[in-house]
Amino acid sequence: MAARRPETPRPDHRCACGEELKPFWRHCSDCGRPQTWGDDHHETGAECGHCGWMVSDFSWYCPWCGEDIHEDGVSSDRPLKAPAGFRFSAKCDAGCGGGVQYPMDYCPWCGAEQEWPGEDFEGTCPHCERGVDDWMDHCPWCGEDATGQDLIPRAIRRVRRLLAVSRIRPWGYRLLLRPGVSGVDPRYPKIVEIDHSHIVEQRSREEIPWSMVVGLIAHELGHSFLYHHWKWTDTEAFIEAFGEVDKAYRVSDLGWVDFQRRRITTTHPNHVTAYAATHPQEDFAETFRLYVTRRGRMRELLAEMGQKRKGVVVYQKFLELDRFLRDLRT
Numbered sequence: 001m002a003a004r005r006p007e008t009p010r011p012d013h014r015c016a017c018g019e020e021l022k023p024f025w026r027h028c029s030d031c032g033r034p035q036t037w038g039d040d041h042h043e044t045g046a047e048c049g050h051c052g053w054m055v056s057d058f059s060w061y062c063p064w065c066g067e068d069i070h071e072d073g074v075s076s077d078r079p080l081k082a083p084a085g086f087r088f089s090a091k092c093d094a095g096c097g098g099g100v101q102y103p104m105d106y107c108p109w110c111g112a113e114q115e116w117p118g119e120d121f122e123g124t125c126p127h128c129e130r131g132v133d134d135w136m137d138h139c140p141w142c143g144e145d146a147t148g149q150d151l152i153p154r155a156i157r158r159v160r161r162l163l164a165v166s167r168i169r170p171w172g173y174r175l176l177l178r179p180g181v182s183g184v185d186p187r188y189p190k191i192v193e194i195d196h197s198h199i200v201e202q203r204s205r206e207e208i209p210w211s212m213v214v215g216l217i218a219h220e221l222g223h224s225f226l227y228h229h230w231k232w233t234d235t236e237a238f239i240e241a242f243g244e245v246d247k248a249y250r251v252s253d254l255g256w257v258d259f260q261r262r263r264i265t266t267t268h269p270n271h272v273t274a275y276a277a278t279h280p281q282e283d284f285a286e287t288f289r290l291y292v293t294r295r296g297r298m299r300e301l302l303a304e305m306g307q308k309r310k311g312v313v314v315y316q317k318f319l320e321l322d323r324f325l326r327d328l329r330t
């Protein structure tokens, strides 16, 4: 029988960069450095000879690297729930009868790989698909860029440049590539999620549609910008141009890419695009997108709207946005 000892809270573990880490994260969420969780606090008196991480002498396999660490006469003769130094989080996925502690990658008793579904994180790493939080720069599991910005560096650079030449100062927005969703949650107006699934699909064909990605980011930034300046939506000038945006909703721009293929339409005289006609918030996001991708050059924009036979209200939208941005600068 393994001795059960009272649970002692594990002392803080800090990365060399100073960031405080949760137990057994493989990488620092701030700087990405790989971590080694040895038996620094003398909890088990044993470390894996292969990876250097803390193990129990009772175990047959290292739960971190999966190597066979069995020793005759030392290892337990049957699977345990939680040997001293470890906690029980779940039963082994493979059903060997032993216990595993979150977030072990392998069962210490049978060596089977473990999965941890339902991890409590805000999002999913675009590199390894495990859980990450919005503020993380690096994924604690794979160490890659947790924002996914490294997957679309050209698009990010282009959007930054477009905002700069449109003279729109960054308002603290944070771009995150996440599977299956493009949108901004009004409760977190600065977090801008970009659906990375079609980007990855395209990637395999070596043909990322850059202008589409740039457009999508600019559109989502429009949502973020509006939530950030929500008071503006109460003003007469705004309502006259865009209407009542009040019904706040969780934006999920799943249809955006399809609508995009049709460019600026001539069939919707009161909206810049067909998608803009779906909701006043989309109307604003699309107006913002065009303003930014046309570098805030009002004369050219208005001429373009004239060619597309847009109604007076479309001019009003651009003029109101331009006026608001000018006021922000002064």
Ligand SMILES: [Zn+2]
Pocket (backbone or CB within 6 Å): 015, 016, 017, 018, 019, 028, 029, 030, 031, 032, 033
């Ligand atoms: Zn670090």
Ligand SMILES: [Zn+2]
Pocket (backbone or CB within 6 Å): 048, 049, 050, 051, 052, 053, 062, 063, 064, 065, 066, 067
């Ligand atoms: Zn190991």
Ligand SMILES: [Zn+2]
Pocket (backbone or CB within 6 Å): 092, 093, 094, 095, 096, 097, 098, 107, 108, 109, 110, 111, 112
């Ligand atoms: Zn097992």
Ligand SMILES: [Zn+2]
Pocket (backbone or CB within 6 Å): 125, 126, 127, 128, 129, 130, 139, 140, 141, 142, 143, 144
């Ligand atoms: Zn990852």
Ligand SMILES: [Zn+2]
Pocket (backbone or CB within 6 Å): 219, 220, 223, 251, 253, 281, 282, 285
């Ligand atoms: Zn939208």
